[in-house]
Amino acid sequence: MRQAVLRSLQTIVPDTVLVQEQVRDVFAAQPGIGRLAQRIVGASFNGSGIDTRHTVIDELSLTADVAEPRFFDRATGRLLSPGTRERNELYVSEATRMVVDAARRALEADPDIEAADITHVVTVSCTGFHAPGPEYEIVRALGLSDGVQRFHLGFMGCYASMPALRAASQFCAADPEAVVLVASVELCTLHLRSSEDPDTIVASSLFADGAAAGIVTARDLPTPVRGLRLDRFHTAIAVEGEKDMAWTIGDRGFEMILSTSVPQIIGETIIGALRPLYTGEEDLSAAFEEGRVGDRVEHWAIHPGGRSILDRVQERLHLSDAQLHPAREVLRVNGNMSSATVLFVLRRILEEEGARHGERVAAMAFGPGLTAESALMTVDAPASDAP
Numbered sequence: 001m002r003q004a005v006l007r008s009l010q011t012i013v014p015d016t017v018l019v020q021e022q023v024r025d026v027f028a029a030q031p032g033i034g035r036l037a038q039r040i041v042g043a044s045f046n047g048s049g050i051d052t053r054h055t056v057i058d059e060l061s062l063t064a065d066v067a068e069p070r071f072f073d074r075a076t077g078r079l080l081s082p083g084t085r086e087r088n089e090l091y092v093s094e095a096t097r098m099v100v101d102a103a104r105r106a107l108e109a110d111p112d113i114e115a116a117d118i119t120h121v122v123t124v125s126c127t128g129f130h131a132p133g134p135e136y137e138i139v140r141a142l143g144l145s146d147g148v149q150r151f152h153l154g155f156m157g158c159y160a161s162m163p164a165l166r167a168a169s170q171f172c173a174a175d176p177e178a179v180v181l182v183a184s185v186e187l188c189t190l191h192l193r194s195s196e197d198p199d200t201i202v203a204s205s206l207f208a209d210g211a212a213a214g215i216v217t218a219r220d221l222p223t224p225v226r227g228l229r230l231d232r233f234h235t236a237i238a239v240e241g242e243k244d245m246a247w248t249i250g251d252r253g254f255e256m257i258l259s260t261s262v263p264q265i266i267g268e269t270i271i272g273a274l275r276p277l278y279t280g281e282e283d284l285s286a287a288f289e290e291g292r293v294g295d296r297v298e299h300w301a302i303h304p305g306g307r308s309i310l311d312r313v314q315e316r317l318h319l320s321d322a323q324l325h326p327a328r329e330v331l332r333v334n335g336n337m338s339s340a341t342v343l344f345v346l347r348r349i350l351e352e353e354g355a356r357h358g359e360r361v362a363a364m365a366f367g368p369g370l371t372a373e374s375a376l377m378t379v380d381a382p383a384s385d386a387p
């Protein structure tokens with residue numbers, strides 16, 4: 001039976017660009033921020049590995065002329081603190097626009113799939129809530145059948161696109177004619193806030209907005225396109241990190257806990273989290289045990305939760321700079337867009353990193369729990385791309 005393939009993967013970001021150095025200076029200059037917090041702001045922003053991020057909040061551009069600012073008062077330089085309801089109202093309008101746009105682009109990019117072919121829609125988001133939700137909005141906006149099966153994975157955090165792909169793969173295994181539209185949208189900047197808390201400062205230095213969508217199907221389609229065969233998935237939990245990465249709802253937006261201990265915990269547990277993926281593939285399993293897995297798996301789509309996380313993963317798995325390049329570049333240009341980020345990394349591997357037909361891709365994303373979701377994939381490309 002033909003395996004499910006992720007194809008026509010598309011990504012988008014909002015128009016407003018945040019320059020990391022400028023955002024750093026704004027956070028460091030907030031009233032009530034003491035010298036210690038200012039030093040933490042400087043260290044977190046300067047060491048983030050990020051040059052730019054994107055946001056749906058136009059007034060954060062530092063040049064926008066807003067009569068009644070809600071998030072940032074450019075005249076005084078103060079970050080404002082709107083309530084959760086006001087933040088979520090902006091999420092409803094902007095997340096809907098972005099996720100529909102990403103889904104439409106994925107559908108338009110596929111030469112063999114039309115709206116009438118879609119059987120399932122799976123959406124992912126943890127930065128806002130509304131019902132009917134993003135999966136409904138996609139069905140209505142793209143003119144999909146009312147009978148399309150709809151699923152939304154909400155509030156799972158940065159790893160959630162991985163179980164979305166796994167669910168899509170399972171739908172295709174159950175029905176070889178299934179065509180699943182998977183989409184993620186995250187507006188993390190809606191919840192940025194001034195604080196002296198080190199964990200909050202770290203989160204503020206990393207998070208950004210973005211959306212991604214792709215089509216998963218096992219159908220034997222006539223037009224060869226670049227994609228990823230979804231081979232296998234695995235979930236692992238590092239219970240010692242349960243309190244080090246969390247996402248809760250406060251009166252002034254959602255509150256992210258991202259402890260500085262997270263990179264160390266990931267480094268200590270990543271081998272055990274990945275090992276089950278290689279069971280049953282003798283050459284990969286042996287390479288993994290010998291610490292040479294980087295020699296057999298050409299491409300690594302590691303969720304760039306931060307530069308220190310990527311550093312620790314690279315060290316523990318003995319990966320080359322080239323293998324971590326796609327993750328570091330997505331982090332540098334776009335920041336951490338929560339669940340959408342790993343899809344950005346996968347697209348970069350397919351389109352900009354020279355991935356060839358038959359090469360292996362290891363994907364991994366981390367989130368609350370501390371949960372590690374991982375997958376093995378294989379590049380599926382036209383015959384002309386074969387080595």
